[in-house]
Amino acid sequence: MLRYALKRLLSLTISLIIASIVIFAVIEVIPGDVVRQILGEAYREDTAAALRTELGLDGGPVSRYFSWVTGMLTGDFGTSYTYRTPVADLISDRIGVSLPLAIYALVLSTLIAFPAGIYAASRRGGAGDVTVMGLTQLGVAIPNFWFAMIMVLVFAINLRWFPSGGFPGWDKGFWVSMKALTLPAIALALPQAAILARVMRSSLLDMLGEDFMRTARAKGLTRRQALWRHGVRNALIPVLTIIGLQFAFLLAGGIIIEQVFYLPGLGRLIFQAISARDLIVVESVVMLLVFLVILVNFTVDLAYAAVDPRLRSRA
Amino acid sequence: MTIRATLLGATMLSLAAGFAAAQTDITVAIQLEPPNLDPTGGTAQAIDSVLYSNVFEGLTRFMADGSVVPGLAESWEISDDGTVYTFTLRDGVTFHDGTTMDGEDVKFSLDRARAEDSTNAQKGLFAGITDVTVTDPLTVQVTLDGPNGMFLFNMAWGDAVIVAPESIADIASNPVGTGAFQFDNWVQGDRLEMSRYDGYWGDAPALETATFRFISDPTAAFAAVMAEDVDAFVGFPAPENLPQFEADPRFQVLTGNTEGETILAMNNGMAPFDNPLVRQAVTLAIDRQAIIDGAMFGLGTPIGTHFAPHNPDYLDLLDNSPYDPDRARELLAEAGMPDGFTTTLKLPPPSYARRGGEIIASQLREIGIETEISNVEWAQWLEEVFGNKDYGLTIVSHTEPMDIGIYANPDYYFQYGDPAFVAIMDELNATTDPAARTALLHDAQMMISEEYVNAYLFELAIATVAQAGLQGLWLNQPTAAVDLTGVSWN
Numbered sequence: 001m002l003r004y005a006l007k008r009l010l011s012l013t014i015s016l017i018i019a020s021i022v023i024f025a026v027i028e029v030i031p032g033d034v035v036r037q038i039l040g041e042a043y044r045e046d047t048a049a050a051l052r053t054e055l056g057l058d059g060g061p062v063s064r065y066f067s068w069v070t071g072m073l074t075g076d077f078g079t080s081y082t083y084r085t086p087v088a089d090l091i092s093d094r095i096g097v098s099l100p101l102a103i104y105a106l107v108l109s110t111l112i113a114f115p116a117g118i119y120a121a122s123r124r125g126g127a128g129d130v131t132v133m134g135l136t137q138l139g140v141a142i143p144n145f146w147f148a149m150i151m152v153l154v155f156a157i158n159l160r161w162f163p164s165g166g167f168p169g170w171d172k173g174f175w176v177s178m179k180a181l182t183l184p185a186i187a188l189a190l191p192q193a194a195i196l197a198r199v200m201r202s203s204l205l206d207m208l209g210e211d212f213m214r215t216a217r218a219k220g221l222t223r224r225q226a227l228w229r230h231g232v233r234n235a236l237i238p239v240l241t242i243i244g245l246q247f248a249f250l251l252a253g254g255i256i257i258e259q260v261f262y263l264p265g266l267g268r269l270i271f272q273a274i275s276a277r278d279l280i281v282v283e284s285v286v287m288l289l290v291f292l293v294i295l296v297n298f299t300v301d302l303a304y305a306a307v308d309p310r311l312r313s314r315a
Numbered sequence: 316m317t318i319r320a321t322l323l324g325a326t327m328l329s330l331a332a333g334f335a336a337a338q339t340d341i342t343v344a345i346q347l348e349p350p351n352l353d354p355t356g357g358t359a360q361a362i363d364s365v366l367y368s369n370v371f372e373g374l375t376r377f378m379a380d381g382s383v384v385p386g387l388a389e390s391w392e393i394s395d396d397g398t399v400y401t402f403t404l405r406d407g408v409t410f411h412d413g414t415t416m417d418g419e420d421v422k423f424s425l426d427r428a429r430a431e432d433s434t435n436a437q438k439g440l441f442a443g444i445t446d447v448t449v450t451d452p453l454t455v456q457v458t459l460d461g462p463n464g465m466f467l468f469n470m471a472w473g474d475a476v477i478v479a480p481e482s483i484a485d486i487a488s489n490p491v492g493t494g495a496f497q498f499d500n501w502v503q504g505d506r507l508e509m510s511r512y513d514g515y516w517g518d519a520p521a522l523e524t525a526t527f528r529f530i531s532d533p534t535a536a537f538a539a540v541m542a543e544d545v546d547a548f549v550g551f552p553a554p555e556n557l558p559q560f561e562a563d564p565r566f567q568v569l570t571g572n573t574e575g576e577t578i579l580a581m582n583n584g585m586a587p588f589d590n591p592l593v594r595q596a597v598t599l600a601i602d603r604q605a606i607i608d609g610a611m612f613g614l615g616t617p618i619g620t621h622f623a624p625h626n627p628d629y630l631d632l633l634d635n636s637p638y639d640p641d642r643a644r645e646l647l648a649e650a651g652m653p654d655g656f657t658t659t660l661k662l663p664p665p666s667y668a669r670r671g672g673e674i675i676a677s678q679l680r681e682i683g684i685e686t687e688i689s690n691v692e693w694a695q696w697l698e699e700v701f702g703n704k705d706y707g708l709t710i711v712s713h714t715e716p717m718d719i720g721i722y723a724n725p726d727y728y729f730q731y732g733d734p735a736f737v738a739i740m741d742e743l744n745a746t747t748d749p750a751a752r753t754a755l756l757h758d759a760q761m762m763i764s765e766e767y768v769n770a771y772l773f774e775l776a777i778a779t780v781a782q783a784g785l786q787g788l789w790l791n792q793p794t795a796a797v798d799l800t801g802v803s804w805n
Contacts, residue, residue: 032694264504
């Protein structure tokens with residue numbers, strides 16, 4: 001088990017190093033220069049040179065790469081070119097919106113998907129199954145930003161139950177903040193719930209054909225009892241994998257939803273930073289997201305090994 | 316009993332009405348968020364939009380109609396040769412941190428802006444200053460290297476506001492100025508808050524607190540105004556929704572002019588646009604009204620030269636370039652290109668460029684000019700078009716006030732800089748007499764119009780959607796500013 005964990009850890013480190021090189025290289029070749037962007041139409045050589053020195057942009061790419069990486073290892077993400085504040089502060093502010101939003105959306109999607117998937121599996125082929133699967137088709141097909149706009153129209157403009165966007169901040173109260181995150185969370189959760197419900201259903205149906213289920217039935221459990229006592233637990237393994245992937249997506253992938261609800265999250269930070277060519281922010285945020293995704297995968301790998309002894313021996 | 320209850324009810328009602336009338340907070344939305352809060356350090360207009368006049372003030376200032384009036388300088392005297400300005404500062408002005416604003420702060424601000432290592436984006440405004448001397452705490456003498464008729468105008472820019480050495484270090488995140496509102500808090504990505512400064516030297520504003528929100532998505536902007544989550548949206552990004560707001564008694568819609576001369580710029584330094592006949596052909600091929608209607612939902616004033624129509628010195632030169640595709644084809648033939656040619660058309664993100672570009676491309680195709688359209692981001696535009704001059708045609712709105720002087724710079728991205736034009740500008744800079752200045756400005760406008768340097772399309776409009784009860788918002792944008800000092804609820 002230890003050897004397996006070490007091996008995974010090594011591959012995690014290599015992935016991170018490769019990712020950092022790729023991110024840095026890609027961002028280096030994007031056309032557009034932050035100094036030009038800041039100075040705009042008033043660009044003059046002398047001002048530009050002064051600004052370049054002030055921002056620490058006068059070194060070569062290799063030395064800038066190493067100072068970036070070593071800085072990150074010591075927790076120093078550098079200073080944003082345009083905001084002129086430490087990138088670490090920017091990120092921690094934004095995570096305070098993006099992380100709760102991702103968790104909120106994940107909880108909602110799980111709360112919807114589990115019952116829906118189990119219900120559909122237990123009514124396989126019946127009217128209930130067809131209805132649930134039809135709805136999940138719709139959930140996957142409808143773009144979440146469109147759904148978000150419709151919700152704003154109904155719940156913010158007409159009914160006035162929720163604000164149309166923005167985020168008051170946790171210091172203004174827990175419930176006010178949760179209220180502001182509710183519509184975005186629903187918009188993010190629905191397509192995820194639809195996918196998750198489908199996975200839940202098919203995973204459960206697979207379980208129904210397993211030997212242990214037949215044994216359980218033979219011992220006298222009804223189909224539904226067997227499904228609840230033995231099926232659901234075992235069906236959770238693939239479902240958890242999907243949840244892990246979805247969480248990474250929800251954390252990084254809310255850019256459009258954050259735009260529609262003008263939320264100060266990580267996605268919007270990246271979006272603004274790219275258009276302002278604030279490359280140090282882009283690099284650091286993307287790197288952080290890569291790190292989180294790799295970390296989630298690493299944890300899932302370890303969890304598999306704990307659950308399934310075959311993986312340990314194969315390693 | 317009934318009477319008493321009625322009376323009580325009436326009292327309550329009038330109290331409630333009294334409270335309602337006394338609303339003293341406002342939430343204003345603008346599209347772009349300022350990257351930082353230092354108006355002396357970057358060209359991002361959003362910085363000025365939020366802070367100009369509200370938090371920071373200069374020696375002079377712009378009013379809503381574009382006129383320049385005294386700001387922190389109460390009055391001034393100009394020496395006979397026009398090179399020495401003696402400013403008398405207002406007494407009793409303090410910064411929001413309690414320190415006094417005096418001549419030393421003025422000297423500090425001007426010296427900092429013109430210094431060798433200055434990162435002020437508008438360094439050119441200060442280029443002529445050779446010396447700043449504080450003769451007493453409330454008197455500052457500014458010496459120029461020559462007369463400059465624009466100097467008082469230049470000092471009104473957001474880039475020329477007065478800052479203090481005590482608070483300069485944190486200006487990008489904690490701006491400390493002399494304005495009627497003091498900065499409280501900035502939640503990056505979401506909002507910026509400010510409140511009335513009790514130590515303000517001038518009339519106290521009616522508003523006590525103000526919140527700026529930054530909403531770039533047009534759909535979100537519509538929702539925020541409709542849901543009344545914001546009280547005003549300055550620079551409303553979805554012109555197609557304006558009729559709906561106009562019809563709604565809850566709202567008022569203000570459409571004013573900006574300083575944005577929107578032009579189809581031609582690379583004068585590159586064939587075939589180095590040929591005036593070709594430039595004239597391009598200009599005559601363009602139907603301005605079709606662009607204004609098609610790309611801007613009818614918002615915008617056609618212009619025939621690079622000058623803002625609301626400026627008293629504006630000259631209507633639209634007759635120089637009427638829409639005449641037949642004549643345009645003849646001109647192309649005269650220029651030796653009867654079959655037209657192919658060129659690039661680079662379009663930055665704003666809708667005036669992207670939507671306008673499609674229309675212009677089809678209008679040019681009518682006279683045989685094929686365009687290869689490429690959509691570029693601002694960063695790319697600044698590098699490729701503005702920096703490297705690698706383009707044939709581009710569409711851009713020049714939003715700086717009174718910027719006709721850019722035509723005197725042969726190295727500017729459209730590469731004009733005719734010596735005769737430079738001579739007019741030099742004379743203008745040296746002239747302070749208003750009538751003579753007007754005449755020179757007319758000459759300048761005529762010259763670039765008759766030489767068809769660029770195709771002048773329209774003056775960019777700005778739409779503000781606000782709650783019906785708000786008054787005092789600026790209609791026009793003589794400089795990027797959401798000046799709240801005169802705003803109140805009625």
